[in-house]
Amino acid sequence: MDQLLSTPAIAQGLRKVETRVQRLGGSSALPAINDAAGRIIRAGGKRLRPAxxxxxxxxxxxxxxxxVVTAAACVELIHAGSLVHDDLMDGATQRRGARTLNAELGDGRALVVGDFMLARAGLAAxxxxxxxxxxxLAAAVVELAEGQYLETTDLFNPHRTKESALRSVTGKTAALFRAGCLVAAVCAHASDEDRVRMAAYGERFGLLFQILDDLLDLTASSERLGKPAGNDLRQGVYSLPLLMTGADVSDLLGRDMSDERVEEVLRRLRAGGIVDITLAYCRDLAADAVTALPAIRDQEVATLLRELPDAYIQRVASLAQLTPVG
Incomplete structure (x- = not known):
């Protein structure tokens, strides 16, 4: 992933994207909205989607x-706006070690700022x-909303199916990765086949990206995450890694999760092989992503895209294996 972000042509493009995102996020007639949106934009992140x-x-x-730079900036602005909504829905007070907008401004104002960012991206596009x-991009936002809504229908549901979890992940995360690749293909006037292939690559990568993020929530430390470990359990989100493991934790799940109960669930999940099972699933997704790629003449870019899924898996694997919870 670091190699992708540091490639000269992409690094140069990302600097332009950053400038464009900040201009879009600061384009409200209300300074207070600009300040709030700017906080989210400047909060960090790898800018992997626009990359x-x-x-x-x-x-x-x-x-x-x-x-293309503007399209990439719109993708990032949609992502940033969705994070505001995620924090609001979760009642989160911290993200990446900083207080969330809903914690600082209240739910109503945070909601409006998230709405502004989504709408501003659409207008710029x-x-x-x-x-x-x-x-x-509008279709991706629709899928994002549907994926997030689907997740809420399964909160605290110990019988949630793997298929339901996968549909939710596809909507709330993979759809925007897919859209990021597809808008570039549209701008490049690529053939229909190449558009389909790049969209499939983006979706497969987006799936493994979110699934690995869910794995870290169940295996990494709070310090690594920048938020409490096992937060999904407290929110009643039973993610795909949890559903795929053979560990029986149903007797511990529920609405009143003490720190002790959360730690016991996390211990059982690790003992049940959650890391190996999830990584194996994601390696299959990575192989599917690489297979979907069209013929690419630029060998440097071809290598970057082929190696990105496995490189990201290895990065997360080291964190999941080496940062015990509890």
Whole structure:
């Protein structure tokens, strides 16, 4: 992942994306909204989604121009707005070690800021990129909302199915990765087949990205996460890694999760092989992602995209294996 982000053409493009994201996030007529959106934008993150947009453009033979940079910025702004909504729905007070907007401003104002960021991305896409790109991003926001809603219908449900969890993850996370690759393909005027292939690559990567994030919530320390370990358990979100493991934890799950009960669930999950089972599942997704890639003439970019899924798995594997919980 670090190699992708540090590739000169992508690193240069990301600097332009960063400038564009900050301008979009600071474009409200109300300074208070600009300040709040700016806090989220400046809070950190690897900018992996726009990096994949830029990489897709290069892979399809198009040097990222203003339209591609703006499309990538819109992808990142949608992601940032969705984080505001996620924190609001979870009642979270911290993200990456900093207080969330809902903790600082209250639920109502945080909701409006998240709405502003999503709407501003859509407006920029249709006015500064193209209608087809705006349609792709709007469809991704619809899927994001549906995926998040589906998750809420299964909160605290010990009988949640793996299929339901996968549908939720596809909507709330993988759809935006897919869209990031697809908008670059649209800007590059790629063939229908290449658009389908790049979209499939982005979706498969997005799936493994979220599943591995869910794994870390169940295996990494609070210090590593920047939020309490096992937070999904407290929120009643029974993620795919939990559902795939053979560990029996149903007697401990519920709405009143003490720290001791959470630690016991996490201990049982690790003993039940949750790390190995989840990593094996994600390796299959990584193989599917690489298979989906179209022919890429630029060998450097081709290598980056082929190696990215496995490199990300290895990064998370080291954290999951070496940072005990409890």
């Amino acid at each position: 994949m947009t830029l990489a897709t453009s290069l892979a399809l033979g198009k040097t990222p121009d203003r339209r 249709i006015t500064a990129v193209s209608r087809p790109v705006a349609e792709v």
